[in-house]
Amino acid sequence: MPKPRVLLADDHSLVLEGFRRILEHQCDLVGMVEDGRALIEVAQRTQPDIAILDVSMPLLNGIDAAMQLKRLQPSIRMIFVTMHDDVDYVRSAFEAGASGYLLKRSAVDELEQAIRVVWAGNTYITPLIAKDLIETFLATRPAHSRHKKVLTFRQREVLQLLAEGRAVKEIAVRLKISTRTVEFHKAQAMEQLGLRTTAELIKYALTHGILAPS
Numbered sequence: 001m002p003k004p005r006v007l008l009a010d011d012h013s014l015v016l017e018g019f020r021r022i023l024e025h026q027c028d029l030v031g032m033v034e035d036g037r038a039l040i041e042v043a044q045r046t047q048p049d050i051a052i053l054d055v056s057m058p059l060l061n062g063i064d065a066a067m068q069l070k071r072l073q074p075s076i077r078m079i080f081v082t083m084h085d086d087v088d089y090v091r092s093a094f095e096a097g098a099s100g101y102l103l104k105r106s107a108v109d110e111l112e113q114a115i116r117v118v119w120a121g122n123t124y125i126t127p128l129i130a131k132d133l134i135e136t137f138l139a140t141r142p143a144h145s146r147h148k149k150v151l152t153f154r155q156r157e158v159l160q161l162l163a164e165g166r167a168v169k170e171i172a173v174r175l176k177i178s179t180r181t182v183e184f185h186k187a188q189a190m191e192q193l194g195l196r197t198t199a200e201l202i203k204y205a206l207t208h209g210i211l212a213p214s
Contacts, residue, residue: 004119007048008032009039009065010081011057015104019052019081022111036060040069048076050118052111055082055089055209058164063092063209064156070097077118081107085129089209100124155189156210158182162198163205 006027008019016032023029030046033039037059043051051069055062066078079100080093090101099118102110103126110126117124151159154175161171168186172179195201205211 003028004049004115005030005046006115007039007043007046007051009034009036009051009053009057009062011035011054015054019107019111022108023115026112027115034058036062036065039065040072043069043076044072047073050077050079050115052079052081052115055080055084055093056211059161060157061160061210063089063096064153064160066093066096066098067153079111079114079118079124081111084209087129090125090129092209101129102126103128151189151192152185155185155192158185159189159201160205160210162186163202163211 004027006023007030008016008023009032010016010019011034013034016034020029020032027050030048031042033042035058036053039051039053039057040060051066053062053065057065060068062080062082066080069076069078077099078097079102080098081102081104082089083104084090085103093101100114100123102114102124106126106128110124114124114126157175158171161174162168166174168179168182172182175182190196190201193204195204202211
């Protein structure tokens with residue numbers, strides 16, 4: 001049976017190296033990247049079977065990168081390996097197209113198993129959060145669906161780059177849109193979220209996994 005082609009994405013080089021050592025004999029590693037935009041670019045070039053990614057990454061967070069990657073490569077399987085054990089992060093990951101979710105603190109013990117499960121076409125959730133996830137999901141799903149504030153993909157892109165301290169002109173160049181369009185998306189997103197200041201924007205981005213903590 002052929003080895004799965006795996007692309008690794010995490011903004012910490014030591015984490016990437018650790019994953020490489022765990023997986024190099026089980027998988028065909030096609031690349032290692034440190035931000036969400038690089039993940040999409042390299043994935044389009046290498047066409048991996050599985051992408052392993054974090055929730056919090058610079059330039060484009062893992063949730064939004066996963067959504068875009070799934071649209072570009074519907075057959076790709078994605079496993080989130082992250083420190084975030086909050087149910088909202090798990091839900092967002094699977095809504096974005098994930099096939100697996102585990103925590104960094106258990107990755108050494110679980111990553112190989114997660115890849116085998118996902119490569120076989122199944123779903124993997126770390127036992128560390130599975131029970132709490134099911135109970136919370138069943139208890140809160142209706143209320144969560146009613147009140148969730150939904151931003152467009154472009155609004156989330158702009159919000160993340162602003163929260164990272166990037167100027168409007170730099171964002172316009174990076175996203176290949178006009179500065180006026182950047183300002184429009186900024187205004188729409190901040191109005192929808194009820195944000196008024198850059199500090200509020202950064203806090204929102206951090207607490208919702210859009211911005212990687214420093």
